[in-house]
Amino acid sequence: MTRYIFVAGGVMSGIGKGVATASIGKILQSMGFKVTASKIDPYVNVDAGTMNPIEHGEVFVTDDGTESDQDLGNYERFLDENLSTDNYITTGRVYQAVINRERNLGYNGKCVEVVPDIPNEVIFRIKKAAKKTEADFILIEIGGTVGEYQNMLFLEAARMMKLKDPKRVFFILVSYLPVPSIIGEMKTKPTQYAVRTLNTAGIQPDMILARSAVALDEPRKQKISVFCNISKNDIISAPDIESIYEVPLNFQKDDLGKRILKKFGIKPKRKSDLRDWAKMVNIAKTAKEPVKIGIVGKYFETGKFVLKDSYISVIEAIKHSCWACNRKPEIHWINAEQYEKNPKKVIELKKYDGIIVPGGFGSRGVGGKIKAIQFCRENNIPFFGLCYGLQMAVIEFARNVCKIKDANSVEISLNCKSPIIDVMPDQKALLKEKKYGATMRLGVYDCKIKPKTKSFQAYGLLNISERHRHRYELNNAFRGVLEEHGMIMAGVNTERDLVEIIELKNHPFFVATQFHPELKSRPLNPHPLFKAFVKACIKK
Numbered sequence: 328m329t330r331y332i333f334v335a336g337g338v339m340s341g342i343g344k345g346v347a348t349a350s351i352g353k354i355l356q357s358m359g360f361k362v363t364a365s366k367i368d369p370y371v372n373v374d375a376g377t378m379n380p381i382e383h384g385e386v387f388v389t390d391d392g393t394e395s396d397q398d399l400g401n402y403e404r405f406l407d408e409n410l411s412t413d414n415y416i417t418t419g420r421v422y423q424a425v426i427n428r429e430r431n432l433g434y435n436g437k438c439v440e441v442v443p444d445i446p447n448e449v450i451f452r453i454k455k456a457a458k459k460t461e462a463d464f465i466l467i468e469i470g471g472t473v474g475e476y477q478n479m480l481f482l483e484a485a486r487m488m489k490l491k492d493p494k495r496v497f498f499i500l501v502s503y504l505p506v507p508s509i510i511g512e513m514k515t516k517p518t519q520y521a522v523r524t525l526n527t528a529g530i531q532p533d534m535i536l537a538r539s540a541v542a543l544d545e546p547r548k549q550k551i552s553v554f555c556n557i558s559k560n561d562i563i564s565a566p567d568i569e570s571i572y573e574v575p576l577n578f579q580k581d582d583l584g585k586r587i588l589k590k591f592g593i594k595p596k597r598k599s600d601l602r603d604w605a606k607m608v609n610i611a612k613t614a615k616e617p618v619k620i621g622i623v624g625k626y627f628e629t630g631k632f633v634l635k636d637s638y639i640s641v642i643e644a645i646k647h648s649c650w651a652c653n654r655k656p657e658i659h660w661i662n663a664e665q666y667e668k669n670p671k672k673v674i675e676l677k678k679y680d681g682i683i684v685p686g687g688f689g690s691r692g693v694g695g696k697i698k699a700i701q702f703c704r705e706n707n708i709p710f711f712g713l714c715y716g717l718q719m720a721v722i723e724f725a726r727n728v729c730k731i732k733d734a735n736s737v738e739i740s741l742n743c744k745s746p747i748i749d750v751m752p753d754q755k756a757l758l759k760e761k762k763y764g765a766t767m768r769l770g771v772y773d774c775k776i777k778p779k780t781k782s783f784q785a786y787g788l789l790n791i792s793e794r795h796r797h798r799y800e801l802n803n804a805f806r807g808v809l810e811e812h813g814m815i816m817a818g819v820n821t822e823r824d825l826v827e828i829i830e831l832k833n834h835p836f837f838v839a840t841q842f843h844p845e846l847k848s849r850p851l852n853p854h855p856l857f858k859a860f861v862k863a864c865i866k867k
């Protein structure tokens with residue numbers, strides 16, 4: 328008997344709908360229920376894989392290789408569950424499926440219409456995800472904001488589900504209450520409009536999460552209750568807080584879990600237990616001694632604003648490991664391009680305890696990343712390379728240690744003489760045909776770890792599997808020369824003989840992975856390599 332909880336946003340985007348969704352899931356899970364969560368993205372793109380990180384934020388990759396929205400990362404981290412392609416719905420995916428079915432006579436000659444055939448496909452997908460995981464509850468986050476043209480058909484799907492089975496469908500509106508500085512008072516009007524807009528879609532929210540800089544007070548609660556036609560008890564205060572992981576604990580202060588179960592008319596399977604979670608949050612809030620980590624990247628800037636969304640899983644993975652060591656993560660954003668204009672500036676990296684070069688695409692900023700890596704290598708600064716970070720570390724080592732001056736990646740220089748980072752033949756064929764969508768090396772692949780390496784020390788395992796998202800690989804023709812000069816191929820995918828991890832000897836920590844370890848880090852179960860890196864940073 329699955330129950331369906333829809334979460335939509337009102338007033339504006341970026342108010343933490345994803346974290347709210349994940350937190351509600353966490354609470355229900357803590358009461359003994361099996362929970363899963365799906366994200367609906369209203370854009371026409373089939374998935375997030377072809378979008379620019381500045382445009383979209385991080386592309387989160389699941390075990391099965393789905394290039395999805397970063398909110399799936401939030402769900403996985405909060406629920407400690409692996410999600411799949413079924414948990415990700417986009418307008419592109421829905422229309423693609425309907426059109427393909429129509430082409431195959433799947434509608435038996437009927438006229439296929441936007442309503443109800445598109446919402447029906449959405450409902451089919453929601454139910455499929457719930458069934459696959461045998462979930463007691465599925466949370467479905469509808470992207471965008473109510474009132475947008477783009478997500479109307481998804482609201483329509485929610486309405487149709489509720490009409491059919493009112494006792495099993497619940498609707499939550501995450502709204503925003505501004506406190507304009509000139510007035511100094513929290514305003515409820517935008518929320519009133521959001522609810523009215525939702526009403527025109529035939530939906531009355533069962534609960535409102537009131538996001539704001541501060542907690543909701545009694546007069547505002549009263550106002551929302553009267554004007555939005557909702558009981559005061561079903562308006563949950565959701566003020567800004569220090570750590571996103573505190574959100575479930577905060578919601579529980581307003582008895583959110585009990586309220587939802589009461590509405591469904593069911594009892595918890597056990598008393599909610601979030602003790603370990605609360606312990607972790609407590610460390611997050613109280614740890615004092617900082618670990619200063621610099622991230623040398625490029626997807627930060629939009630106009631006058633600095634955006635960290637592109638590296639969200641990296642940030643979270645750093646936090647998890649720092650907290651596990653009772654330390655306060657202090658993350659610094661370093662724009663790689665500045666070291667191209669001013670290479671001497673790289674000396675500033677000395678002030679950090681460790682440096683991460685994360686994933687990336689294209690040639691912008693690579694010169695700066697290579698400079699930064701060289702500096703870490705030569706000055707014993709803990710270095711952790713992720714995907715493109717590995718590729719850059721290999722190029723740096725080839726150029727400066729092996730003296731292969733023209734070493735490069737074919738992604739940067741198509742006809743370079745020493746393609747240390749090359750493209751596999753199957754990938755070459757795809758590129759030739761401009762087949763860019765969902766064609767990289769994606770999802771989990773096995774990796775065999777070499778004993779006596781830092782990676783083995785970290786994992787304590789010889790066989791691991793990690794998530795990938797890249798097109799290029801370390802070129803095996805150069806493995807010999809790299810090894811002769813001291814680079815260790817610490818992890819290899821034996822099936823295709825591809826290098827997955829490199830390390831350097833005689834360095835406090837110089838490890839880089841072709842995969843993305845950050846995608847599998849969880850708050851109560853930090854990723855072993857991130858933990859080893861953070862420990863090396865602390866030691867420094």
Ligand code: GLN
Nearest residue numbers: 686687714715797798799
């Ligand atoms: N651009 C590189 C590749 O495609 C690395 C990708 C990444 O960092 N995710 O192989």
